[in-house]
Amino acid sequence: MRFFKSMLAAGVVGLTAFPASALEVEVGGQVNRAVMYAKDGYSANNLGVGSDTEFYHVDNRNSPTRFNIGGTQRLFDGWTAGALIEVGVFSNASNDVDPDAKNTGPEVDERITDAFVDTPYGKITLGLGEGAAYNAGRRDYSGTGVISFRNPNLIGGSLRYELKSSSFKRRFDGSGNFTGNEPFDLANPAQNESSISGSIRDYNFEGRHNRIRYDSPRIGPATVSVSAGHDGDDGHNSVLQVGVKSGLRVPGGRMLVGVGYSRATQNNEDPGGSDGEDVNIYGGSVSYFHSSTGLNLSLAAVNRAQKLTEEESTDTFDATNSELGQFRYVKLGYRPNRQHAFDIHYGETRDRNKEDEKGSVIGVGYVWSPTDMFDVYGGAKIHSFERAEWCTTSGRTCYNPKYEDITIVTTGLRVKF
Numbered sequence: 518m519r520f521f522k523s524m525l526a527a528g529v530v531g532l533t534a535f536p537a538s539a540l541e542v543e544v545g546g547q548v549n550r551a552v553m554y555a556k557d558g559y560s561a562n563n564l565g566v567g568s569d570t571e572f573y574h575v576d577n578r579n580s581p582t583r584f585n586i587g588g589t590q591r592l593f594d595g596w597t598a599g600a601l602i603e604v605g606v607f608s609n610a611s612n613d614v615d616p617d618a619k620n621t622g623p624e625v626d627e628r629i630t631d632a633f634v635d636t637p638y639g640k641i642t643l644g645l646g647e648g649a650a651y652n653a654g655r656r657d658y659s660g661t662g663v664i665s666f667r668n669p670n671l672i673g674g675s676l677r678y679e680l681k682s683s684s685f686k687r688r689f690d691g692s693g694n695f696t697g698n699e700p701f702d703l704a705n706p707a708q709n710e711s712s713i714s715g716s717i718r719d720y721n722f723e724g725r726h727n728r729i730r731y732d733s734p735r736i737g738p739a740t741v742s743v744s745a746g747h748d749g750d751d752g753h754n755s756v757l758q759v760g761v762k763s764g765l766r767v768p769g770g771r772m773l774v775g776v777g778y779s780r781a782t783q784n785n786e787d788p789g790g791s792d793g794e795d796v797n798i799y800g801g802s803v804s805y806f807h808s809s810t811g812l813n814l815s816l817a818a819v820n821r822a823q824k825l826t827e828e829e830s831t832d833t834f835d836a837t838n839s840e841l842g843q844f845r846y847v848k849l850g851y852r853p854n855r856q857h858a859f860d861i862h863y864g865e866t867r868d869r870n871k872e873d874e875k876g877s878v879i880g881v882g883y884v885w886s887p888t889d890m891f892d893v894y895g896g897a898k899i900h901s902f903e904r905a906e907w908c909t910t911s912g913r914t915c916y917n918p919k920y921e922d923i924t925i926v927t928t929g930l931r932v933k934f
Contacts, residue, residue, distance in 0.1 A: 539590070546584040549577045549663070551894075551929025553611060558676025558713075558923045560617035562705045565679045573614045576607035577929055578674075579666035583628065595637040601646075603629040611927070612674030612714065628725060640732040649730055649742035650722035650760035650777025650798075654819040658773060658806040659850030660858030663931055664896040665882035667719050667802075667817060667846060669864055673925045674714035678902050680706055681919040687906075689913050701918070708834050709904070709918040716876025716902045717866040719844050720798050720821045722779040723748050723756050739763040739774075748781060754796075755782040770808040776801035794824045800844075811853040817846040837907045839868035858884045873905035895928035 553573040559565060576582050584606060589599035605626035613621045631644040655667040666672075684701045701709070728746025742760045747753070760777040777800070783793030800819030807813065821842040829835040848862035865877040880898025900923040908915040 549931040556924040560615040575611040578671040649744035649758040653775035653777030656773040656802040658813040661882040664894040669878040670714040678920040687915040738765040813850040815848040892931040
């Protein structure tokens with residue numbers, strides 16, 4: 518929805534050296550609601566307790582309900598200034614609900630508060646928004662992102678895996694002699710409890726944060742972006758990012774490419790304290806669309822590296838934590854026209870928390886879009902989690918957890934305005 522406001526030339530010319538120009542304001546948004554069915558997904562400290570199936574009425578966090586207002590104005594030839602404010606307004610976020618919290622209450626999420634100047638020499642953006650590498654690992658021609666998004670934990674992320682009864686602990690005495698096996702407390706397994714969010718993640722380059730960002734003019738088929746800002750609680754993390762994105766024609770169709778790198782330096786709130794270890798995220802994605810058939814293929818690989826602190830490396834439970842998480846993803850899609858889109862996808866994160874563990878998802882999705890402003894969608898997926906045996910630093914206890922899969926089926930509507 519757009520509104521045009523013509524400014525009085527005489528008034529503007531009388532106050533400034535710039536010529537008169539029109540201010541264009543656009544107001545828009547969307548509502549995205551869904552019904553989510555989950556089997557074998559539980560709440561914290563109550564694994565396997567109560568019904569093994571649940572229904573939830575949710576706001577789909579793959580593309581949440583939101584409201585935005587933006588404006589642009591021509592300054593002079595080739596120069597444009599503008600601003601964008603976007604706020605998410607939703608209840609029962611699909612990554613927050615679980616059997617103990619079917620209603621999570623209204624939430625207001627400040628997504629973007631940007632001001633920018635676009636010139637022939639590039640675009641400068643200042644405010645809260647996407648860093649330079651944002652979405653470099655999410656390039657996708659499938660048209661099914663509303664149900665089969667690159668970050669799998671945005672639907673069902675708070676649901677916990679139930680432990681199988683075959684899970685057990687091995688015990689040893691102080692001399693290292695084996696003393697026997699013990700069963701888990703299956704409902705509350707302490708250090709071995711995991712949610713979908715805790716098992717799989719696509720590592721999207723520190724998300725949105727306060728920053729200054731520069732996007733170059735097109736250099737051949739590519740745009741180069743750099744940004745610097747702050748993130749984390751109270752903005753104590755300094756974030757630097759660089760990204761390259763491209764859309765180009767290739768034999769048989771079109772291709773999207775993205776690569777990115779981000780570095781978050783964790784600055785301690787206490788000037789006398791020690792800083793945390795840097796977080797380095799690097800990787801990218803590619804998506805190919807075959808024009809004559811509508812078949813498309815998307816691939817992604819993103820890594821997150823962070824060394825353990827000295828305290829963590831000697832901690833009883835944290836010493837086996839991973840220093841390198843690895844996300845891999847493949848999606849095969851079919852989009853015969855603008856109204857219909859199908860996909861099947863597989864993704865996994867290795868060593869999200871501890872070494873030798875894997876969270877994975879396999880799923881299918883369908884989206885019907887009779888108009889640009891309306892989508893009906895449905896999808897199903899199965900989340901799995903595996904963790905190899907791990908031992909405390911004392912060697913007195915070794916854990917062997919085994920997990921049940923979580924099945925989620927979701928269907929919903931997205932209406933844009």
